[in-house]
Amino acid sequence: MVAARARLEIATENLANVSTDGFRRSAASGFLTAHGVAIERRSAAGQGALRHTGRDLDLAIVGEGAFRLRDASGSVRETRAGAFVRRDDGTLRDARGGTLLGTHGAFRGARFDASALGLPAASRVQSGFLESSSVDAIAEMIDVLAAERSFESAQKAVAAIDLSRQKSAEAARVK
């Protein structure tokens, strides 16, 4: 039952982000342990589809890596959502107000190549495109339903175990 619950959590989180640009879906993988089934969450590889926007400052990463952004609080976060707006001082900011970082501090250039943004050499930056969410709504829906059903089956199993224990307790009392 715990495993089914974890599966539902992952599927609903993916579903919630079906429209979030640059979102990488999480995959649930189950494995058997001494205490039953455990669910492990990991970020699934696999690129989201690139969507043409025609805007110069919409950047999509083809390949691995992520844009690094510094928030107002100074903390650095990573994202693959590349819709940027140019500030007056030449730096780029994203929808959450973070500043895009290059290899040496804030990025101010006009040419977006992978090495200047600190991305792996095999990756490429595509201007005029955004990476759509890699979530497939139908697959996640099926996962939601499957999790619900397996939760139900687990409940039946719990009920059956409970019933048999009750029976044996009654039998013991009769003697």
Add this chain to the structure above:
Amino acid sequence: MDRALFAAATGMAAQQRNLDTIADNLANAEVVGFKGSAQTFGELVAPGEPGIGTVALGARVLFNQGKLARSPGPFDLAIDGPGFFTLTDSHGRLRYSRNGEFSRAADGSLRTAQDLALSGVRIPADALSASVSADGAVEITSAAGTRVVGRVRLAEFPAPEAMRDTGGSVFAATSEAGRRHDVVPGSDDGPKLRFGMLEQSNVTIIDAMMQILTAQRAYEANAKGVQAADEMLRIANNLQRG
């Protein structure tokens, strides 16, 4: 379970905001000079947690070019390329718009339907007809011949997305939009003016309909997630009864 319920609920709320934006685009699909918006979403993260749903970060205006269509108005102008017309409202404040549907007022100024005057242009009373060339020069024909009476300049901003929408596809400058620079239209790689044309809305009905369908399906999928989480809670509550 609460987390699943919460994540699915944030998804529903975000898609609702998305639908609002698309519906607004669709409503303005026939408005001259209108620029559509797109809702941006971000993943909700809590410290140490892998992800707890989504949040709508707000709509951003998309400034891609609308189609130019020929129009019969005597002072219709369209911008082919980036930039805005610089307008002045009745309080003397500067406003910016790409709607070039002007008409001549009694004082000779060219005004939009919202009564905003085009800066730098005044049509003299003796003008019989007027035209604007691609480089912005306003030329009038009167009984005394033709002469240039003004020049239309365009305003450009480093970050037009950060401008404030004051309604009716008219924008106001903000500090985030950056410093305004005036552009003389008509250069080879810059914007050009088209006289006798209007820029149509950059929203196409088919695209907007497609987006509505996608948003609606995403909303339904998230509603299903809420239902599943609710169902699991019900089953868990019934465990006691067997």
